[in-house]
Amino acid sequence: MRHTPSFLMTEVDEVRRLIDGNPWATIVSHTAAGLVASHYPFLLxxxxxxxxxxxxxxGRPDEVAHELGRHEVLVVVQGPHGYVSPAWYPPEQFVPTWxxxxxxxxxxxxxxxxxExxxxxGDLVDHFERAMPSPVSLDVDEDTARRIARGTVGIRLRVTRFDARAKLSQNKAPExxxxxxxxxxxxxxxxxxxxxxxxxxxxxxSADVRDDGREAR
Known part of the structure; x- marks a missing residue:
């Protein structure tokens, strides 16, 4: 991402919150055949x-296409985003942003x-079904669910590093x-x-953090 230190999100809890609220992510791999990208839901x-x-x-054969387990991959998580019109800025600030x-x-x-x-x-199904009035579980027919599961490959990603941004008009005056x-x-x-x-x-x-800092002084 573009180097924007003022928008860095460095707290692990904040990144965890972003992932939890936006589980649909993109996996990008640099393979022998070139770049490969796929889209899947992730859970923490x-x-x-x-x-x-x-x-x-x-889903098979994506594990082969991505060469999963053989090298590092990039997972991209996108939270809320949108166009910011200069109509919401003072007249002298006429450049829009995102x-x-x-x-x-x-x-x-x-x-x-x-x-595993x-x-x-099962955890993925239960996670998303919990919002439904009558949640459905793989336990409804475990034998059939296990047969279908053979067409998938499970992965665990221990994140070794991350680069996160929250660009939310922090560089603008409060009003x-x-x-x-x-x-x-x-x-x-x-x-x-x-x-x-x-x-x-x-x-x-941010206001709470500033207030806590003033009280500490």
Whole structure:
């Protein structure tokens, strides 16, 4: 990503929150045949406070196309994002931008056993079904589910490094950021309420940190 130190997201908990809220990610591999990209849902696995561990699966033969387990891959997680119009800026600020929350995660995938893969598949189903009024589980017909699971390969990615950004108008005056939030929440071609909520959350969090700093002094 572009080098923008003022928008760096360095706290592991914040990156974990981004992944948890935006599980649909892109896997990019640099293979002998060239670049390969695929898209799959990822879940966070419980881990130490300073460690990020992701689990997922790929459909065969993607594990061959990506040469999974043989080298490092890049997983890209994209959170709320959207166009920011200069209509929400003062007249002298007429250059638009794009706000976003994004994380690049690197690691070498570990190939899971068949049993671990089936467990991860079950966890993925349960994770997304929990929002449904009558959740469906793979336990409905485990034999059939296990047969279908043979067409997938489970992976675990222990993240060795990450580069994350939260570009949310932190470089703008508070009153300008407020107008951007209002514009994103209003009806219109560039409405993006999830992005507005993320901007408001980060602004409130920064204000709390500043207040705590003043109290400490």
């Amino acid at each position: 696995e419980p881990s130490a406070d300073d460690e990020l561990v992701l689990v997922s699966h790929v 706000n976003h929350t994004t994380a690049h995660l690197w690691g070498t995938p570990e190939i899971l056993s068949d049993d 893969n089936f467990r991860v598949l 300008v950021a407020d107008r951007v939030i209002a514009g994103l929440r209003a009806d219109g071609p560039y409405a993006a309420p999830a992005l507005a909520d993320e901007m408001a959350r980060v602004r409130a969090r």
